[in-house]
Amino acid sequence: MADIGKVGAQVSTAGTSSGYWSGQTKFEKLGNGTDFGEIVKNTIKQQGFHQRRLENWKAQWEQKQKSLKEVNTKMSELSTSLKKMDTIGKFMGRVTSSSDSNSVTAVADSTAPTSPYKVEVNQLARNDIWTSSTGFAAETTVVSPAASKISISCGGKTANIDVPAGTTVQGLVKMLNATTELKGNVQVEAIKTGSEYRLKFSSLKMGESNRITFNSGTTLTALAPANMTNLQQGQNSKIKIDGFPEGAGNWIERDTNTVTDGSKGLTLTLKKKTSPDSVIINVNTDTDKIIENVREFVKQVNVVRQALRDISKVDTTKDENKGSILTGNYGVQLAAHRFKDITATKGRGFNNFNSATGAGDKYNTLRTLGIETETSQSSPDFGLLKIDEEKFQKAMKDDPDGVAKLFSADYETNTSSPNFTIKSVIKGVTKPGTHDVSYTVSGGKITSATINGKVARINGWEITADDMSGLGLAIRVDNKNDGAYTGTAGIKAGKTIEMIETLKDMTNAKTGILNIISENYSGIIKNIDKKLDYEKTRLERLERTLKAKYARLDAVLGKYGGKMKMLQGQIAKLGSSKK
Structure with missing residues (x-):
């Protein structure tokens, strides 16, 4: 294809003072000084103005498309960021403290009411532990001289085990620990106590329902019920929260020392008995987390707003106003409008606040929190969200839960x-x-x-x-x-959910407004490419035609140039003969 920047470059010389074109050979400068290479070059250059215009036009559309894709990417990144704070549980948190952390500690999620909780621990949950009264000289000592049976129950399951004759202490431990009914419920060990080995049985789960029972069907003498000693009885933890349940003998009982369902959103870790005293657990709103997330929301939204602003703003600082790459683009304007609408309007489902009665939602728009759009065109942050710190801190002090709900209900x-x-x-x-x-x-x-x-x-x-x-x-x-x-x-x-849903719609690969426009631009670029192909073909054809035309002219001029030399020679001879 023709390259209008290189057409007409010199390729060779014939070794004479005059030059001409012949086929693909170009001879530079005839005797009369005519350079047909320059003529072809300049002709193609002049004829290539439409190609250059198309290339510039294509570059502009490609830049527009690139800008749209960059904004679309920033929108997707914004959605990802907001999904980290799209529920109350993610957006806000609770902080806890204990009056006696050696006895009770707590963690709380956002559903836990902010309040002091009085926790009384009557007893801790424990597992069940048994030992055999019979000792054995070594792990290799035979514990079952004759074939026998063992029957053990724990956690609602019963294991009935046949013990072969000649089974050693070590073999019995392996056999019991491999029994399906006991796996995950009971751990058996052979522990040396000094001069002998004793068998120890421990329930792996705490609570009354996980006590170990050595059943009467056991014929192995060493593990007969009468020969087993209960070192620690499995029991439930027993607590009261704020005096509930009432009554001296009534308790919240669990088979664990981590109580997750004693009060909504509150998880208690029990460490020590406190009864008859209580430990005070304070639960407060984690305002630092809310403030951090509000600032992150504003920061991330402003990234997209800035991107939309950059591709659509008008520079008024020059003598003549100059638009950006997508100034006036309908799709960009629509996207910017939707962003402004979300940050300016009342939260969906939030009610107007009646200051006289206190009914409704006091914080129902970002503006009520002190978050507004910078409207001063002289500000470098024009069009971006800004935070009125005094107003925002006042709202946080007044109702941090209400602030969090506006964002992430x-x-x-x-x-x-x-x-x-x-x-x-x-x-x-x-x-x-x-x-x-x-x-x-x-x-x-x-x-x-x-x-x-x-x-x-x-x-x-x-x-x-x-x-x-x-x-x-x-x-x-x-x-x-x-x-x-x-x-x-x-x-x-909340506003994070509203923003995420809007972004999902706007960045949809098929129906998203910017993607639709970008796809339209692809069609325009494709059509420009077709026109460019036509222009390049036209210029190549013109170049070949011009070369052929000037090659013929070269041949004619060369012929007459030869005749002119001959005539000049003859004239010179005539002149010399007269002398």
């Missing part, structure tokens, strides 16, 4: 009426927000029901949305008395 449900309850929603399907619920009870059954003004399905005392506006929302009716009832069902989704 994970389909949290509520109703405005005691007459019904939200039974279930489908995350990712049911739209967060406020849904209007209306139903009528007559003759002891629901006769009609709507959700968001659309007829809902009725199944006994349950109402299910049958329209896209409330799809996946199921309501359980609690007030079954005849009458007409109305109210709202709220589903709260």
Whole structure:
């Protein structure tokens, strides 16, 4: 293909003062000074203006496409970052302290109420330990001179074992530990106590239900029930939390010293008996974690905002305003608008706050926390989110849980009426927000029901949305008395979830707005390539035509040049003969 930057380069000389083209051979400069190589070169260069324009045009579209892909990548990275904080449990935490960490310690998750807890430990959980009264001189001592049987129970399982004659102490230990019913429940050891070996049986799990029983069916004398001694009886831990359960003989009992279900979100590690005294466990909100995540949210959102700004901003500092690579692009404007909409609007499912009654959500927009968009065009952070530290710290001090919910409430449900309850929603399907619920009870059954003004399905005392506006929302009716009832069902989704769902839509490979535009650009670039191919072919053809044309001209001029030399020679002879 023709390269307009190289067409017409010198290739050879003929060793004469004049030059001409002949086929693929080029001779430089005829006697009259004409350089056809330069003529071809400049002609192709002049004719290549359209090719150069197409190449520049292609480069611009490729740069636009590259910029879109870079923004799309940043959006995907933002989504990944936000998924690390998309639930209350991830976004916030609890910090705990103990008045006696040698007796009780605790950890708490975000569902644990912030409060002091009074924990009384009556006893710790222990495993069951037994030893044989019979000692043996060595591990190789035969423990079963004749064939015998052993029957042991633990953890709801019973092992009935046939012991062959001649079994040694060491062989018996291996046999017992390999028994399926005892694996994971009982550990058997032969321990030297001085001059003899004694057998030790330990339950591997704590609690009363994991005590070891040597059954009467045992015929091996050394392990007969009468010859076994219980060194430590397996028992449950027993505690009270804030005096619950009431009554001197009533306790929360578990077969472990790590109690995970004594109080919601609270895990207690029991180390020592405290009864009749108690240990105070304090649970508070981890405000440092919330602050860290809020700052990270703002930082990561600003990365994408800055990227959108860079490819669409207009430089007004010059005499003439100059746009960026994608200034005015509809898709970029739409993406930027959606980002601003999320950060400027009320959280989905959050209610307006009534300062007089205290009803509603006090912190329902980022602005209520002191997070707003920089509107000063003279600021280097124009268009980015900024934090009013004084306002933000005030909100954190006032209601840290409320701040966390605005960011990471994970389909949290509520109703405005005691007459019904939200039974279930489908995350990712049911739209967060406020849904209007209306139903009528007559003759002891629901006769009609709507959700968001659309007829809902009725199944006994349950109402299910049958329209896209409330799809996946199921309501359980609690007030079954005849009458007409109305109210709202709220589903709260924080800003991180809203942002993640929006990013998922915007970065979709097929339907994402920037990907659609990028695909359109691919089509434009493909069409430009077709035009470039045509232009390159045209220039190559023109180059060949010009070379052939000037080669013929060279031949003619060469012929006449020869004649001119001959005539010049003859004239010179005539002149000399006259003398």
